[in-house]
Amino acid sequence: MSKELEKKLLGEERREWLLNYLKNSSGPVTGTALAKKTNVSRQVIVGDMTLLKARNEPIIATSQGYLYMRAGSQSLxxxxxxxxxxxxxxxxxxxxxxxxxxxxxxxxxxxxxxxxxxxxxxxxxxxxxxxxxxxxxxxxxxxxxxxxxxxxxxxxxxxxxxxxxxxxxxxxxxxxxxxxx
Incomplete structure (x- = not known):
């Protein structure tokens, strides 16, 4: 995974980055870790995740962090x-x-x-x-x-x-x- 970003991402650009990051993650990622990577507070990440979920992105919050649920990745x-x-x-x-x-x-x-x-x-x-x-x-x-x-x-x-x-x-x-x- 990529390291922390050098600049603070704003609004939609940050949400797109978060979505791509979660899609490419092999497991859950904590809100704190995402906040550090994007140079924003954890509360901003919580808001971003809420907005992404409202767009029907298959993101779930687990006890281990946020997870992007891949549709059809395997039939369960x-x-x-x-x-x-x-x-x-x-x-x-x-x-x-x-x-x-x-x-x-x-x-x-x-x-x-x-x-x-x-x-x-x-x-x-x-x-x-x-x-x-x-x-x-x-x-x-x-x-x-x-x-x-x-x-x-x-x-x-x-x-x-x-x-x-x-x-x-x-x-x-x-x-x-x-x-x-």
């Missing part, structure tokens, strides 16, 4: 699963899933006032699980599932259906998979 199977556990089992849950080669795309809970609340997770391996949980601990944030007595949904993605089925079997064996309707 996507399934929704229901889980229920206490917060102390979150690491076990995610490790079971990623150990089967499956990505935890997000978490969804049903709030009595706001309806469905969805948050991006995007973890695919134990290192990313650890980084996600460290971020939760360092910010004293709560898991969304704490709003719903541990009941929550995950969207999972994998290269094939069998990987997700194997992860579900392991979650069920661990007592984490909620009863399916």
């Amino acid at each position: 199977v996507e399934r929704i699963i229901a889980c229920q556990h206490d917060p102390s089992q979150a690491e076990q849950e995610m490790n079971i899933i990623v150990d089967h080669g499956v990505t935890v795309k997000n978490v969804i809970v049903e709030h009595p006032v706001y309806g469905d609340l969805t948050a991006s997770i995007m973890v695919s391996n134990r290192k990313e699980v650890q980084a996600f949980l460290k971020s939760i601990r360092n910010t004293n944030a709560s898991l969304l599932s704490e709003l719903t007595s541990g009941l929550h949904l995950h969207i999972l993605t994998a290269a094939d259906e069998q990987m997700i089925l194997n992860a579900k079997k392991a979650l069920n064996k661990a007592g984490i998979l909620a009863e399916e309707n």
